[in-house]
Amino acid sequence: MLTVRDFIDENYRHFNAGALARCSESLRGFLDNKGRLMVTLAGAMSTAEIGRTLAPAIRAQRVHAICCTGANLEEDLFSLVARSHYESIADWRELTASDEVELRERGMNRVTDVAIPEEEAIRMIEGPLMSLWEDAEAAGDTRFPHEYLYDLLLHGGLEFDADPSESWLMAAADANLPIFTPGWEDSTLGNILAAKVLDCSLKSPDIVKGGLHAMQALADWYREDDSPTGLLQVGGGIAGDFAISVVPMLRQDAKVDVSLWSWFAQISESRPSYGGYSGAPPNEKISWEKLGADTPRFVIESDATIVLPLLLASLE
Secondary structure, three states, X not given: OOOHHHHHHHHOOOHXXXXXXXXXXXXXXXXXXXXXXXXXXXXXXXXXXXXXXHHHHHHOOOOOEEEEOHHHHXXXXXXXXXXXXXXXXXXXHHOOHHHHHHHHHOOEEEEOOEEEEHHHHHHHHHHHHHHXXXXXXXXXXXXXXXXXXXXXXXXXXXXXXXXXXHOHHHHHHHHOOOEEOOOOOOOHHHHHHHHHHHOOOOOOHHHEOOHHHHHHHHHHHHHOOOOOEEEEEEOOHHHHHHHHOHHHHHHHHOOOOOOOEOEEEEEOOOOHXXXXXXXXXXXXXXXXXXXXXXXXXXXXXXOHHHHHHHHHHOOO
């Protein structure tokens, strides 16, 4: 039986398939030569259960940092504690507005073809997380979003409803992997924190470090190791742009002599002609002093939920 790597080498020859094969081979070489890899996660990759292949890659030390949206950070945890309560919606394209209302009234939050249960997932995490926030406020402590979730996973006594080995957040917690979460307030748990400050349950949102603190931490991480550092951008948006921008910030604004990103690939279905960041081609990043003219660059214009598992599995 062919391995994933052999299957790709044998069958993926042209077009986006060929781009995936070339990207896979280049990334293996980059990592084998002591490169560090950051993976950025946009969209709903956690709800798509990307942990099934991302967690093994983290445990194998093929992924060295994550930059993700608040949704991806929390939705892996939601899935871990409530997966059996999720609902698959195979005919999601056929749903009417009334169908959507029915989902809402049952507390089911739809993400394309799967619905996340409000009570079993979100509210299950809200209580123990609120306790951590209260303790932090009493102690005058402040931490990044993922640090609170690491605490919950490792010391919170949560009951898991899915296999922890398939949770990328659990693998990251076990490895104490650096995670950077720009725009965390644009997430369910970020909304809950804002609500707790509004109703005076908490005094200030400052118990959770924000985006500027995350950029400082990212700058520290980028500079702490002289190894070549690469970026695998899944989708686009704030996760990708925030991460890659640390280099021009350091070089142009802080006047710190750091290397450009040494390897880059993006998986996206967005078109560059619309002017959005998600579809911006890698060579556009050269003018912003993020990548160099000789940086290995790859674009796979396809569905990340199909491509990323193949790419990660090919690293084994």
